[in-house]
Amino acid sequence: MSDDAHPPAPDRSGQRAADSDRKLTVDRLRHALDEGRLDLSEYDERIASAYQAKTYGDLDRLLADIPGTVPAGQSELEAVQPGAVTSREAVDKRRARRRKELRGIWSGFGGALIFFTGLWAIGWIASGNPPGHYWPAWIVGIWGIGALASTWSKLMNDD
Structure with missing residues (x-):
């Protein structure tokens, strides 16, 4: 198989993150806390940093050492638009x-x-x-x- 089937995702680390991206990162951090990968003080620090994050790169650094998470900058999921019905x-x-x-x-x-x-x-x-x-x-x-x-x-x- 060639790599043409899955072209590399563009680097979005410098792009501005949306509120929905911050919330997704917070949800992933909460999951890591529930699994015991983070202690409560580290979780609190990362949550504060997530809400202050400006770019995808800022959010990615918060998840970089947590296995099983996809950084927001590399995620193929689209953020839910405000007013969209879930x-x-x-x-x-x-x-x-x-x-x-x-x-x-x-x-x-x-x-x-x-x-x-x-x-x-x-x-x-x-x-x-x-x-x-x-x-x-x-x-x-x-x-x-x-x-x-x-x-x-x-x-x-x-x-």
Whole structure:
């Protein structure tokens, strides 16, 4: 195989680093701390240096002695642009939408339960006789089955 398949990455060590590059370096340093490669005081020093870094070269020096990390200047990953939707944000939006839909389903069921039970109670009080049966059970029972089916469908659907 020739080296033409993977041309060397341009040297970006003198280029200005973005906030997202600094955050990526901090995340890599945190991972190194979790692995025990850095002690807490060295981690604190490097974090402070990462937030003060101006160029990719400044960030690369912070990761140079940590195995398994790719310096920001050599990374082929692109920084996330401000305002871009990450997969985590998309999941959070989907969950919020699903919660809102489920809240609508079950608040409708609760409203119907209160309304029909109120009608049943008014009829009982107005007649003065003990009730023969709780007739709203038929309405709210069917409504509840529909609400359960709809909830199950929303929870099992991944879109």
